[in-house]
Amino acid sequence: MNSINPIPPLIQYIILSLIHQLNGLRSKTGIERLLLGSLAKQTLQDTFIFRLTAFYGLFDGLEKSVLETYLQSFLMNGYLLVEQEKLILTAAGKKQLDDIKKQIENNPMQENRNKLIIDKKTKMRLKDRLTLLVQSLSYLSQNQKNFVPVIDQIDAQEWVRKKLLPYDNFKIEKLTHALHYELDQLAAFLDEMEKQLLLYRFSGSERTALSWNQLTVYLGLLKEELLIRYNIVLHKIINIVCKNKNQFPLLHSIFYEDIPIGYLSPSTHRTWNLIKNGKTIEEIVHIRKIKANTIYDHLVEIIMISPNFDLTPFVEKWKQKEVITLYDQLGVVSLADYKSRLSQGISYAELKLIIIKLLANEGWGQC
Amino acid sequence: MLEEKLYTHFGYREFRQGQKEIIEKIIAKKNVLGILPTGAGKSLSYQLPAILLPGITLVITPLISLMEDQVYQLRQSGLRIATLINSSTASSDYKHKLIRLRQGKYKILYISPEKLQQEFFFKELKGLNISLVVIDEAHCISQWGHDFRPDYLKIREVIPKLNNPIVVALTATATPMVQADIIKQLNLSNIEMVLTSHDRENIAYQVIHAANLSDKKNTLKNTVLSLAGPGIIYVNSRKSSEEIAGFLRDQGVTSVEAYHAGLPYDDRAIIQQQFMQGEVALIVATKAFGMGINKKNVRYVIHFDIPANIESYMQEVGRVGRDGQQGYALLLYQEGDEALVLRLIEQEYPTEALIHDVLYYLINRKQKYFTFLLEELKNSEINDQLLELIFFYLAQNGYLKWKKLQQGYEITILLELNLANGIALLNQIFERRREHRKKELKEMLQFIQNNSCRRENLLKYFSESLSKRPNQCCDYCGIDFSIFQKRLDVVTKSSAKLGWNWKEELTKLLPIGEKNDER
Ligand SMILES: [Zn+2]
Numbered sequence: 001m002n003s004i005n006p007i008p009p010l011i012q013y014i015i016l017s018l019i020h021q022l023n024g025l026r027s028k029t030g031i032e033r034l035l036l037g038s039l040a041k042q043t044l045q046d047t048f049i050f051r052l053t054a055f056y057g058l059f060d061g062l063e064k065s066v067l068e069t070y071l072q073s074f075l076m077n078g079y080l081l082v083e084q085e086k087l088i089l090t091a092a093g094k095k096q097l098d099d100i101k102k103q104i105e106n107n108p109m110q111e112n113r114n115k116l117i118i119d120k121k122t123k124m125r126l127k128d129r130l131t132l133l134v135q136s137l138s139y140l141s142q143n144q145k146n147f148v149p150v151i152d153q154i155d156a157q158e159w160v161r162k163k164l165l166p167y168d169n170f171k172i173e174k175l176t177h178a179l180h181y182e183l184d185q186l187a188a189f190l191d192e193m194e195k196q197l198l199l200y201r202f203s204g205s206e207r208t209a210l211s212w213n214q215l216t217v218y219l220g221l222l223k224e225e226l227l228i229r230y231n232i233v234l235h236k237i238i239n240i241v242c243k244n245k246n247q248f249p250l251l252h253s254i255f256y257e258d259i260p261i262g263y264l265s266p267s268t269h270r271t272w273n274l275i276k277n278g279k280t281i282e283e284i285v286h287i288r289k290i291k292a293n294t295i296y297d298h299l300v301e302i303i304m305i306s307p308n309f310d311l312t313p314f315v316e317k318w319k320q321k322e323v324i325t326l327y328d329q330l331g332v333v334s335l336a337d338y339k340s341r342l343s344q345g346i347s348y349a350e351l352k353l354i355i356i357k358l359l360a361n362e363g364w365g366q367c
Numbered sequence: 368m369l370e371e372k373l374y375t376h377f378g379y380r381e382f383r384q385g386q387k388e389i390i391e392k393i394i395a396k397k398n399v400l401g402i403l404p405t406g407a408g409k410s411l412s413y414q415l416p417a418i419l420l421p422g423i424t425l426v427i428t429p430l431i432s433l434m435e436d437q438v439y440q441l442r443q444s445g446l447r448i449a450t451l452i453n454s455s456t457a458s459s460d461y462k463h464k465l466i467r468l469r470q471g472k473y474k475i476l477y478i479s480p481e482k483l484q485q486e487f488f489f490k491e492l493k494g495l496n497i498s499l500v501v502i503d504e505a506h507c508i509s510q511w512g513h514d515f516r517p518d519y520l521k522i523r524e525v526i527p528k529l530n531n532p533i534v535v536a537l538t539a540t541a542t543p544m545v546q547a548d549i550i551k552q553l554n555l556s557n558i559e560m561v562l563t564s565h566d567r568e569n570i571a572y573q574v575i576h577a578a579n580l581s582d583k584k585n586t587l588k589n590t591v592l593s594l595a596g597p598g599i600i601y602v603n604s605r606k607s608s609e610e611i612a613g614f615l616r617d618q619g620v621t622s623v624e625a626y627h628a629g630l631p632y633d634d635r636a637i638i639q640q641q642f643m644q645g646e647v648a649l650i651v652a653t654k655a656f657g658m659g660i661n662k663k664n665v666r667y668v669i670h671f672d673i674p675a676n677i678e679s680y681m682q683e684v685g686r687v688g689r690d691g692q693q694g695y696a697l698l699l700y701q702e703g704d705e706a707l708v709l710r711l712i713e714q715e716y717p718t719e720a721l722i723h724d725v726l727y728y729l730i731n732r733k734q735k736y737f738t739f740l741l742e743e744l745k746n747s748e749i750n751d752q753l754l755e756l757i758f759f760y761l762a763q764n765g766y767l768k769w770k771k772l773q774q775g776y777e778i779t780i781l782l783e784l785n786l787a788n789g790i791a792l793l794n795q796i797f798e799r800r801r802e803h804r805k806k807e808l809k810e811m812l813q814f815i816q817n818n819s820c821r822r823e824n825l826l827k828y829f830s831e832s833l834s835k836r837p838n839q840c841c842d843y844c845g846i847d848f849s850i851f852q853k854r855l856d857v858v859t860k861s862s863a864k865l866g867w868n869w870k871e872e873l874t875k876l877l878p879i880g881e882k883n884d885e886r
Contacts, residue, residue, distance in 0.1 A: 061631070138876050146443045148643070150636045152435070154457040180877040187869055195869050201633075204876040208641045211624065211634040 007070055008225045009103045015070055016079060016097040017109075018055045020089045022046070025334055027085045032067055035059040037120055041297055047117055048304060048365060049335065049355060054114035054235070060123065061227045106191045108232045114239050115364045117304070122255055123234050128156035129254045131202055131209075136160055137176045138204030150203045159257065178250050185247060189240050193219065194233045197226070264301055271298040281314060296349040300356050307360035315350045322346065323354040369415075376418055377411065377444060385563035386412045389535065393499065394419065398534045398558040400505070400549060404565055405539045405685030410437055413501045413535055417475045418448065422498035423468065425532075426477045429504055429516060431455070434477040436661055441475075449475035452482060465491055480507075480518045483525050484770055497532045502553070505536035506678070509548035511803065512541070513678040517759035518771070523554045534558075539685060540565065540678040543830050565681060565829045569688045570696050571839035571846045572821035574814075577701045586699060587611070587671060588618045594695070595853045596622075596648035597665050601683055603672035603707055605629045605653060611671060612651040622648040628655040657683065663690040667851070670698040675708050676807035677814060677828050693839060695851050700815050705808055712804045716797040717753045719790065721746055725757050726789045729767075729780070740775040760796050761789075820844055 019031060026034075026046065033043040037057025047056045059067055071087075074080040079093030089097070101107070132151040139147045149157060164171065187195055196219065203209040216223050238255065241248040264272065267290075274284050281295050288295075303309050311320060326341060338351055359365070369390060373379050382390075389401045389412040403409045417424035428434055434451040441449045450464050450473045467473055476495075482488050500522075506512035508519040526534060536549055536558075550558055577583035591598070602608050605627040612625035624638050624647050641647040643662055650656060651671075668687050674680040680698075688694030717725075724746045732739075741749060758769040758776065766789075768779040810828065817824050821841035823833050839846050 134876055138878075141878055146439070148435075148439060148640065150633075150640055152455075152632075152636070154455065154460050158457065158460060176877050177879050180873060180879050183873060183877070184870075187873075192867070192869075196867055199869070199872045199876065202876055203637065203640060206875050208644055208646055209633075209637045211637050211641075212631070213624070213634075 007073065008222055009100050010108070010225055011070065011228060013097065013100045013104060013107070014055065014058060014109065014228070015067075015074065016089060016093055016100070018052065019080060019087050020094065020097060021050060021052065022087075024083065024086050024088045026087065028071060028082070028087055031071070031087055032064065035067060036062075036064060039119065041300075044117060044304075045300060045352070045356075048359060049352075051111075051115075051359070051364060053117050053364065054109055054111040056117055057120065057123070058228050058231050058235075060120055060231055062224055066224060108191065108194065108229060108236075110236070114235055116235075116239055116242060117365055118235050118238055122238065123231070124153075125155070126234060126238060126255050127201075128153045129159050130251070132156045132160045133163065133175075133179065133254070134202045135204060136164065137172065137179060138202075138206070140164075140172045141176045142205045144205055147205070150209065159254075163253075175250070182248050182251050186237060186240065186251070189236065190233065193229065194236070197230050197233050198237075201230070264305070267294075268298040268301045271295055272302055275299075275302075293349060296353065299353055303353065303356050303360050304365045307357070307365075309357070311353060311357055315353055319343075319346045319350055320354050323351060324358065327355065327358055372419065373415060376415065376446065383408045383411075385561055388561045389413075390416055392559055392561065393533055393535060396533055398555050399561060400536045400546065400558055401561045402538060402541055402546070402565075403561075403563050404567055405682060405689075407539075407563065409503075409537050409539065410440075412537070413499065414441065414446075414449075414475065416499060418446075420498040420533075422496035422532075423471075423473065424475045424499040424501060425492070425497050425529075426475060426501040426503055427480050427483070427519075427522060428477060429480060429507060429519075431479065432660075433503075434479075437477060440661065448473055449477065451477035452488075453477075453479040454481060468495055480516065480522065481771060483521055484518065489525070489528075493528060497529050499533045499535065500526060500529065502534065502536040505538040505549050506541050506545055508536075508552045509541075509545045510800070511548050512545050513676050513807070517755050520552060520759070523552060526553075526555075540681045540829075542678075542828065564826070564831055564834070566822065566826055566831070566833065567685060567688070568835075568837045569691060569839075570684060570694045571837075571841060572684075572696050572698075572825070573842040573846065574698045574700060574821065575842075577699055579701065583671070583699050583701050584611075584614060587669065588615060588620070590669065590697060591615060591620055591623075591649065592618075593853060594667055594851050596667070597642065597645065597662070598649050598667040598669065599657065599665060599683075599686060600649065600651045600669045600671055601656075601674070602651060602653060603711070607672070608651050608653055615649070615651070620649065622646075624650055626650050626652040626656045628653065654679065654683065657686050660686070661689070662686070664692070665689070665694065666692075667695040667697065669696075673698075673700060673704045673708060673808075673815070674811060675711070675804070676811055677825065678807075680811065680814075681825065693850060695839075695846075698815065705812060708808055709805070712801055712808070715804070716800055717757055717793070718748065719794055721748055721753060722757060722790050722793045722797075723786070724749075725754065726784060726786055726793075729778070730784050730786060735780050736778070738772065738775050738777050756797075757793060760793055764792065818843070 015031075015035070018035065022031070030042070030046065033040055034047060034052060034056055035058055037060045047053055071080070074093070075082070078090055079096050081088050081090055128151045132149055135147065135150055139145070151157070164175070183198075190198065197215070200210045200215060200218070210218060212223050212226060215226055219226065221229075237251070241251045241255075245252050270288065271284060274287060279287065281292055284290075284295050285292050299314065303311075322342060323338070323346065326338060330337065335348065335351055335355065338355075339348060342351065369387060370381060373382060384407065385401065385403045386408055389399050389403075392399045393413070393416040401409075401412060403412065413424060413426065426434075426437075431453050434453065438449045438451055441447075450467070452461060452464060456464070464473075468476060502508070502519075502522060504514070507514050507516040508522065509515060526532070534553065534555055536553060538549070541549065546560070575586055577586055587600070591600075600611060602611055608625040608627045612623050615623045624641070626635065626638050630638070638647065638650070639656075639660060642650055643660070665687050668684050670680070670683070674683065684696040687696060724744055728744055741751065741754065754776075755771070758767070758778075761767050761784075762769055766780070766782045766784055768781060770777040814821070814824050814828070820833075820843050822836070822844075826833055836844065839850070
C-alpha cells in the first residue's frame with residue numbers, strides 16, 4: 001500500500017463506522033482482528049453481541065500491515081485517538097464519517113441485512129466450488145471435456161465431480177441452466193460493479209478470469225478496495241442465499257453440502273455430546289477436567305449455530321427474564337452496562353449466554 | 368513393433384531422438400539414465416513402457432503442477448491410466464486412489480519425493496506390484512546439480528525394498544560431472560546411459576550488453592515491441608517482475624502480466640491460464656513460472672537478469688519452440704548484474720550463526736531421540752530448506768538420522784556432537800557449496816563474455832560438440848531477424864471486452880438456449 005494514495009471512501013467508511021460502533025470498547029488489535037476475520041473467541045463474541053457481522057472478515061486477503069497503515073493515518077489526522085489502549089472516534093472522525101457516508105454512491109455495506117458470521121473457510125468454499133462449477137459447466141456445455149481446472153483445491157474438485165454425476169449431456173444442460181438461472185436471480189440483489197466482480201473472477205471456455213491487477217485497471221479502483229468489495233459480494237451472496245434457500249437450491253448446496261469440518265471446534269463438540277447426554281456443567285467440569293468458564297464459551301459457540309438450544313438447565317428462568325426485560329429497554333450495548341443494572345446473582349457468563357440466545361432467536365448467525 | 372504400440376496409444380508415427388533407446392532398455396529390464404532436453408518428450412519415454420509392463424509405474428517428481436499436467440495430458444489423449452498422490456491429496460481422495468491402485472485400475476502413479484518418507488504410505492507402496500520406478504528431474508539427487516533436494520537421496524534406500532523394480536532416471540540438463548553423481552547416488556549396478564544432445568536446433572541465441580539500466584530497459588522494450596509472441600521474460604526478483612511488467616505496459620506493450628510466487632494463488636492460476644489460452648502474450652516472471660507449463664508455441668525467452676548457472680538458463684530457454692518452430696533466446700547483460708545472484712547464493716546456505724544455533728540446540732536437548740519444531744529455534748533466518756541442509760550433512764557424516772514429519776522433524780542422534788567441531792565441519796561443507804555455485808555463476812559470465820558461437824559454447828559446457836549448425840544459430844553466426852518480427856495479422860484474444868453487459872457475460876460463461884440448439 002503506498003501512502004500517496006488517499007484512502008478510498010468505502011474503506012474509510014468501514015473502519016470509522018466500525019470504530020464508531022465499538023466506541024472506546026476495543027483496542028487496535030480488537031478492531032484489526034474483527035476486520036481480518038480472526039477466529040479468536042473474543043472476536044467472534046464481539047461480532048455477534050454487537051451485531052457487527054457485516055464488518056467481520058472484510059479485510060480477508062489483505063495484509064495486516066495495510067490495515068495498520070490506515071489506522072495509523074486516522075490517528076495522525078485526528079479522526080481517532082487512543083485512550084487506555086482503546087480506540088476512540090473523535091468529533092472530527094465522526095464528522096468525516098458523516099461526510100464520507102454522503103460521498104459513497106450505492107454503499108455496498110448493508111449492516112442490517114448481513115446477520116451471518118462468515119468465516120474464511122465458508123467463503124473459500126463458496127468461491128472455489130462456484131468458480132470450478134462455472135468453469136466445468138462452461139467447458140462441458142460446449143462438449144469440451146478437457147480443461148485445466150483453475151482451482152486446485154481437492155475439496156472443490158471432489159464436490160464438483162460428485163455434483164456432475166450421473167454424468168451425461170442432459171445433466172450438464174440441466175445444471176448449466178439451473179446455475180445460469182440462479183446467478184441471474186442473484187444479480188437482482190447486486191449493483192453493476194458487484195456483478196462485474198463476480199463474473200470477471202470466473203473462468204470459462206471463451207475467456208479466462210481477470211487477475212486482481214487487471215481488474216484494478218479495468219474497474220479503476222485500488223486493489224485493496226477491490227478485495228474488500230469482493231468480500232462484500234461473497235458475504236452478500238451467502239446471506240441472500242441463506243434467506244432464500246428455495247430460490248437458490250444449487251447455490252445453497254455449495255456451502256452446505258459435504259462440509260469437511262464441522263462448525264464447532266472439536267473440544268466444543270465433546271462438550272455438546274456430554275450436554276446431549278444430560279450432563280450438567282459441574283459434571284462436565286469433572287469429566288473433562290476443564291474450567292467452567294471454558295464450558296460457558298462452548299455453550300456460546302453452540303447457541304450461535306443452534307438457536308433452539310434450551311438454556312433453562314444452565315441458567316435459571318428468573319435470570320433469563322430479568323435480562324430479557326433489560327434487553328427490551330437497552331438493546332445491544334456493552335455487557336458491562338448490563339451487569340451494573342442486574343441482580344448480583346447473575347454472572348457475567350450467564351448474562352452473555354442469554355444475550356447470545358436472544359440475538360440467535362432474532363436470526364443473527366442463522367442460515 | 369514399438370512404433371505400432373506408439374501409434375496405437377499415442378497417435379505418433381515415429382519416436383523422437385532418444386525415446387526409443389530408453390524404451391528398449393526398459394523393456395529389456397535394464398536401468399537407464401536418460402538425458403533428454405526440455406521439449407524432447409521425456410515423459411513419453413516412460414509412459415509407453417508403463418502401458419507395456421505388467422505392474423505399476425511409480426513416477427517421483429518434485430513438481431505438483433507437473434504431475435497434474437501429466438495426468439491431464441494423458442487423459443487428453445484418451446489414456447485414463449494415471450493418478451497422483453502428494454501431500455495435499457485429501458484423505459478421502461487418497462483412500463479412493465489406493466483402492467483403485469490395488470485393483471490395478473491405474474498404470475502410472477505420480478508422487479512427490481517426501482511421500483516416500485511416510486511409513487504408512489510406503490507400506491501401501493510395498494503392497495503394490497511396481498515394475499518401474501521413474502525418477503524425474505534426476506539432477507535433484509546430485510549435490511552438484513542446480514536444484515539439489517536432500518529428500519531425493521532417500522530414493523536409493525527405498526528402491527531395493529520395492530522388489531527391485533527397473534529404475535529410470537531422467538533429466539533435461541546434466542553435465543558429465545552431474546551425470547556421474549546421479550549414478551553414484553542412486554547406487555545402482557548396471558545402469559545404462561542414453562544421452563541426447565543438449566542442442567536445441569530451433570532456438571537462436573543472442574546476448575546483448577547494455578551500458579546501463581535505462582539502456583537495458585530500452586533494448587527490452589524495443590525487442591518486445593518488434594517480436595512476435597508469445598514470450599517469457601525472466602527476472603531474478605518479485606519486485607522487478609512487477610516493475611518490468613509495469614514499465615512495458617507504460618511503453619505500450621498491451622498484453623503483459625507479472626508472475627511470481629508472491630501473488631495470491633488464484634491469480635497465479637488465472638495468469639497461467641491466460642497465457643496458455645493466448646489471452647496474455649507476455650509474462651514477466653521469476654523462475655517460479657514455467658515448470659508445469661506445457662505451452663508449445665512460446666516464441667521467445669528474454670533473460671533480463673543473469674541466470675545463476677548454465678543449467679537453469681538452458682532449462683528456461685528450453686521453454687521456447689516446443690512445437691518445433693523457430694524460437695529466439697535473448698540475454699540482456701549489464702556489468703555487475705551478477706551481484707544480486709551472489710547475494711542469493713550467500714542466502715542459500717546456512718550462516719555460521721545459524722549452524723551454531725541449530726547445533727547448540729541439538730546438543731543441549733540431551734536426548735537421543737526427539738521430535739523438533741522449526742519454531743523451537745529462536746532464529747529469524749531459519750527456514751525448512753536451510754534446516755534440512757544442516758540435517759542432511761549431519762546425517763551424511765553419521766551424526767544423526769532425520770525424518771520430516773507432517774509438522775516438524777524426527778531426530779535420532781547417532782554420534783555425540785561437539786559444538787566447535789560440528790560448526791567447523793558444516794562451515795567447510797557450505798563454503799565448498801558456495802564456491803561451487805560461484806564457479807557456476809562464473810561459467811555463466813564466461814558464456815556471456817565469450818566472443819564466439821553461443822551454441823558451441825553452450826554445448827562445450829555439457830562436453831558436447833556441435834554436429835550441424837542451424838541456419839538461425841546465434842548473434843555471432845548470424846540471425847535473420849525478419850522471421851521473428853511481429854506480424855500484424857496476429858491479434859491476441861483479450862479477456863476483458865469493452866462494454867459490460869451482465870446477461871451477455873453470463874451467457875458467455877454458461878450458455879443456454881439458442882446457442883446450444885445451434886450446435
Ligand atoms: Zn552460432
